[in-house]
Amino acid sequence: MTGEPLVRWDWVYGHLGAIADRVGQHLYLAAIAIAAGFVISFALAAISIRRRRLYPIVTLLATSAYTIPSFALFAGLVAITGLTTVTAEVPLIMYTIVLYVPNIVAGFDSVPLDVLDAADGMGYTRGERWWRVELPLAVPLVVAGLRLASVSTIGLVTVSAILGDSFGGLGYYILDGYERHFTTEILVGGLLSIALAVIADLGFVLLGRVLTPWAIPRVGPRAARQRVSG
Amino acid sequence: MDLVTATAQWLADPTHWQGPNGIPARLFEHVALSGGSVLLATLVALPLGLWIGHTGRFSWWVVSSANAWRALPSFAVIGLLVPFTTVIDPNLGFTLYPTVIAMIVLAGPPILVNTYQGIAGVDRDLVEAARAMGMKERQILTGVEIPVALPVLATGMRLAAVQVVATATLGATFGFGGLGRFIVLGDANQDNGELFGGVVLVAALALTTFGLFLLIERRLVSAGLSRGATG
Numbered sequence: 140m141t142g143e144p145l146v147r148w149d150w151v152y153g154h155l156g157a158i159a160d161r162v163g164q165h166l167y168l169a170a171i172a173i174a175a176g177f178v179i180s181f182a183l184a185a186i187s188i189r190r191r192r193l194y195p196i197v198t199l200l201a202t203s204a205y206t207i208p209s210f211a212l213f214a215g216l217v218a219i220t221g222l223t224t225v226t227a228e229v230p231l232i233m234y235t236i237v238l239y240v241p242n243i244v245a246g247f248d249s250v251p252l253d254v255l256d257a258a259d260g261m262g263y264t265r266g267e268r269w270w271r272v273e274l275p276l277a278v279p280l281v282v283a284g285l286r287l288a289s290v291s292t293i294g295l296v297t298v299s300a301i302l303g304d305s306f307g308g309l310g311y312y313i314l315d316g317y318e319r320h321f322t323t324e325i326l327v328g329g330l331l332s333i334a335l336a337v338i339a340d341l342g343f344v345l346l347g348r349v350l351t352p353w354a355i356p357r358v359g360p361r362a363a364r365q366r367v368s369g
Numbered sequence: 370m371d372l373v374t375a376t377a378q379w380l381a382d383p384t385h386w387q388g389p390n391g392i393p394a395r396l397f398e399h400v401a402l403s404g405g406s407v408l409l410a411t412l413v414a415l416p417l418g419l420w421i422g423h424t425g426r427f428s429w430w431v432v433s434s435a436n437a438w439r440a441l442p443s444f445a446v447i448g449l450l451v452p453f454t455t456v457i458d459p460n461l462g463f464t465l466y467p468t469v470i471a472m473i474v475l476a477g478p479p480i481l482v483n484t485y486q487g488i489a490g491v492d493r494d495l496v497e498a499a500r501a502m503g504m505k506e507r508q509i510l511t512g513v514e515i516p517v518a519l520p521v522l523a524t525g526m527r528l529a530a531v532q533v534v535a536t537a538t539l540g541a542t543f544g545f546g547g548l549g550r551f552i553v554l555g556d557a558n559q560d561n562g563e564l565f566g567g568v569v570l571v572a573a574l575a576l577t578t579f580g581l582f583l584l585i586e587r588r589l590v591s592a593g594l595s596r597g598a599t600g
Contacts, residue, residue, distance in 0.1 A: 203576060298444050329446070
């Protein structure tokens with residue numbers, strides 16, 4: 140670090156292929172957790188909506204799981220499941236549940252009863268009503284859950300670097316750069332993982348807009364006032 | 370089974386409970402770092418959240434940046450800080466400073482967002498009634514808005530504290546002590562007893578923090594609100 144420039148661009152150019160591989164690994168590890176977590180959470184949310192009494196229990200369990208440090212879980216699981224993708228995925232999936240479930244439940248709760256009555260009056264069957272009325276109206280909050288879970292998961296993937304060189308995605312560069320006192324590597328790993336999270340977030344915002352073309356984007360003081368009075 | 374026995378044996382060994390590398394010393398480090406970071410974050414985020422919530426100024430900024438803060442993974446933040454903090458102090462800048470700053474960055478947003486949402490979510494009719502009764506803005510804030518919003522504010526503090534206690538474990542990877550040290554050492558020495566002992570201690574501390582804050586939250590709810598009054 141003595142007299143060297145902050146970023147050694149020659150190192151970056153020389154490792155473009157390896158960096159691309161790490162980005163791919165990062166997205167792969169994150170995508171599995173975001174998708175699997177979503178499926179599990181959707182099931183848990185569906186159960187919680189039908190059986191209201193179970194909802195506080197689901198929430199408490201999910202919050203408790205979220206409380207256990209990722210660092211401890213990754214390290215602890217190695218002794219049980221070995222150095223496999225499962226070891227990296229179990230904590231990542233576990234952490235998404237507490238972010239998904241409340242949003243999905245709130246999404247379906249936000250569907251006004253009048254609208255459900257109207258759908259029934261129009262002769263929709265239960266299945267049709269769910270698919271064509273409830274689900275579309277729940278989309279904004281479900282997408283909010285996806286944004287939270289994807290951003291948080293992409294960040295947490297970096298921690299799996301402590302499992303070893305074949306994990307961690309861009310987190311590998313953060314840890315390796317720290318150990319070697321090599322700033323360029325830390326910056327590449329840190330900034331790119333933040334960039335991935337921001338891109339994923341924007342992607343889901345866009346998806347939300349596409350899925351709910353009828354909704355007017357609610358940003359600014361008017362949205363806040365509406366929520367207070369409603 | 371072996372894992373459980375090894376962990377129990379490591380935890381039961383009295384030599385692990387004394388000295389500067391013992392469990393009490395590491396626990397103290399962990400709690401001191403977490404407590405200090407949450408306190409510093411509160412000093413900044415709480416007054417800011419109260420002000421934004423009360424006046425409504427810059428609220429768009431809080432709402433839109435709430436999610437963006439999550440994009441800053443602590444692991445990356447600590448790593449990114451190291452090159453800069455080592456310039457200030459080569460030793461502490463490599464261990465303590467980046468961890469503390471990363472924990473403040475982690476704790477601030479939930480406190481700020483919950484404080485803002487709690488205050489902004491107070492029934493406007495209630496605030497108008499207080500204003501009509503001749504209460505000054507400061508009195509409205511301390512006498513009406515804060516008491517009504519207190520459970521939401523406390524939730525923000527809990528989220529921040531639990532996240533910091535859990536994430537401070539990472540500091541051990543970056544040379545800071547705390548309970549994460551046992552996990553790092555257990556991993557390096559292939560000592561599963563020590564590794565899992567560390568995991569158990571960290572999880573226990575995080576869950577204890579969670580439970581303690583939950584208890585405090587229950588106590589903080591104003592009597593008028595807990596009687597099932599609906600707004």
